[in-house]
Amino acid sequence: MPENNNAPRTFVSSAQDKAGKLDVASLVLLAVLMAAGFVLNITVGKALAITGIQPEFVISAYCLAILILRPSLPQSVLIGVLAATVIQLTTSVPGLEYLCDIPGGAIMFLFAQAVARRGSAGVLPLAGAFVTTTVSGLIFATVATVVVLGAAPSSVVAMLPVVFGTALANCVIVQVLYLPLKKAAKR
Template sequence: MAEQSKREVNVKAAAGGKAPAAQGGARQRTVQGADARKKGFDVSALILVAVLLAAGAVLKMTVGSFVNFFGMKPNFIIAMYCLAILLVRPNMVQAGIIGLLAGAVCQLLPGSPYINFVSEFLGALCMAALIRVPMKVGRANLQTIVATFLSTVVSGGMFTVCLFVFLGASASSLVAYVPIVLCTALINCVIVQALYIPLAKVLKKEPAKQVAAA
């Protein structure tokens, strides 16, 4: 009897020790699965990207037609996909897809056909890479401004190169694009910085923490 009671106690102890561990493992897998879904490029992220690109197209056709700063105009398509990448935080493949979608949207607007597929693809990849680089100087976080500026320069610069390579643009006209690209990049910085923080708060993206952790 004593030996049988001892065996029963050992079995219960072993079962009692394994159950919490199994439950803890299940909880850990559940949390990890939830984190993976949260970080994934889900339907809500796709909808957000689509809405922002559509808004960029509308703004370029309306506001962009009369907003003019000393001959320089904002490029709302670039600004909107930079904003989308900041909010969604995609990987490089997903960012490339966003760039191609932006290039497709550009085909619906006046301009040089097909070149935007190359320029916006590279601009989106640049943006996705730069949001992973910490850019804090003291308490100031320059990531949004620097990433948007450089991504716009990459996109505009590649567009200019494509004009020369594929459409045979003259060297003099290419030189004229340099100040246009730089001023457009500055204007895009202002637009994205102004929209990012309020949109991130509305969408509960916690901009300060996300940028610092990128």
């Protein structure tokens, strides 16, 4: 006869156990971050556009998702594809975001791996979001200016303040939100 043990069953899971695994809770967090990024883009982002610096909240959202969830490289790239798909609803150049956010997902993956190796984040979320947004912005500015508008490559220089301003805004957002969201997600 089986032994009647009334002790509660427990399962202890660490953030290390969850790395590279996108379970339902991870997908819900990703969806919430993407939705929040989209809503902030069409409200706050558009309001801030008059300053010339428009945070790209969807990029901030996928940077946070990759840092918190620590997906694999293919999953990080897929998160970049999902972000680009969300941005399609508001972008000025449809399709271009895919060229920007696929490498962005891969870059953020490298920073998430660095956070995992160090065991603490420090300023890596800030640096990762800055580099990711800068690369994404430079790709967007270059392709939009040279290919879509047919302007001279030197015209991209005029876009640099917007690219770096957006990167600065995004990196501050990611750095400020990383630890509270990580704790809330129990990662």
